Amino acid sequence: MTNDCELTFDQQRLKQEIRTTYARVAEEPDGDFHFHRGPEYAASRLGYDRAELDTLPDSVTAPFAGVGNPFHAGELPRGARVIDLGAGSGMDCLLAARRVGPQGEVIGFDMTDAMLRTAAEGAAAAGANNVRFDKADIADLPIADATVDVAISNGVINLSPEKARVFSELYRVLRPGGRVQFADIVIQTELSAAAKNDIELWVG
Template sequence: MDESRIYDKVQEAYSAAVKGNGSDYGRKIAAAFGYSEQELASIPDGANLGLSCGNPLALAKLREGETVVDLGSGAGFDVFLAAKRVGAQGKAIGVDMNKDMLERAERNKERTQSANVSFVESRITKVALSDAIANCIISNCVVNLVPEGEKQLVFNEMFRLLKTGGRVAISDILTKKELSPELKGDMALYVGCIAGASQVKEYEQYLHVAGFVDILIVDAHNDLNVYKDKGAQTSTQCCGTDAKNSRYEKESSCCTGKGAEQADALEAIRNDFDNLDFNEWAGSFKIYAIKA
């Protein structure tokens, strides 16, 4: 698939997620992938959009005073959780290319007055941050969205950003077997984190080539079909009778113009998944590695 088209469609889908996914959906997805009720209660409203495929913070073992960088930070879900763990002397930096996500994240930062949190607009293939600034790199269901020809760049950036002895703690979707050409070419499956996912051996190679050691990749055996639970989704309410009750109605403008088109696009993507068993083709994996 054309790389520019991939980026355009990913941007479209994730802008739609900002304006469409409600708190009930986000909570259900996050709980399914290992977040505790205490964690979910501690973050700002609207930070969790239900885009996780694991809990990288469970791997990261963050400590007071550390600097953590979240690649593909979205509305700041993992960044705000990380900020609490590294404390006032630490730093939690989110990196994302989507302006709608970053706008939501910045509003959440203002509401919480999180002094140790910052967000950077950048693609994760060339991050606008200095060398060797992080003790830990986290990422949650994002690397699979990078076009195959650019994936190695992401791992090279992880290595560059980490201090010596730093670690990578990633949750990502990887494929269990070779996808058919039809599945690989399905754009809805791509922005849904399946069609662009790597196999385990490919992920290991990316990490190895970048320079990482002690690489560990483990299947978390989570049920990916939880994404298809329409009972937990609220995006279709966006332009319906419940929209007037949404605290984000004004800031998302989802019921007019471009916002409505994005909501329709997100719903179409979800409908395209109905007859596919995600677990047959892919899984949620935990990835850990060290910069020696």
């Protein structure tokens, strides 16, 4: 049984801390971080195809910091419209773009400018014309109702202090029959109110 806990910290400060951390990841992917990164980790621990990752720009794969592999949840339909919540350096978006084909579309949303620059430059280098990246908070998606076939996300929803709004937005933007394929962190024990309101623990 879980108990609701009011979040008393400054949520805007949390978001700024997240931007700062992931800007560092984008700019210094080999830096000192507590979480795993890079294509070797993605292939050996998460089941990505290393040969496929090797065809992507290093600037896209090196900052990858996901926690799972959303593509294991199902094949993306050809011609589908896909969004990625918290696209980071864009690795999953480029992989999704290949799966949906030139008639499909992939939109990556992120709130960190450095990651958005890295992702856009990587897409251009890869010649991925069916991908674009937009700045957005995943709890407030700038996209019309019922226009998305599949939403993916990889290790990002856990960072949002507004999870109910995130899932409400997903429900809003998905077409009837659309689906969500995401990988994330789940804590199996109840946290104290102090822990839930510790920004350092949220950022990681």
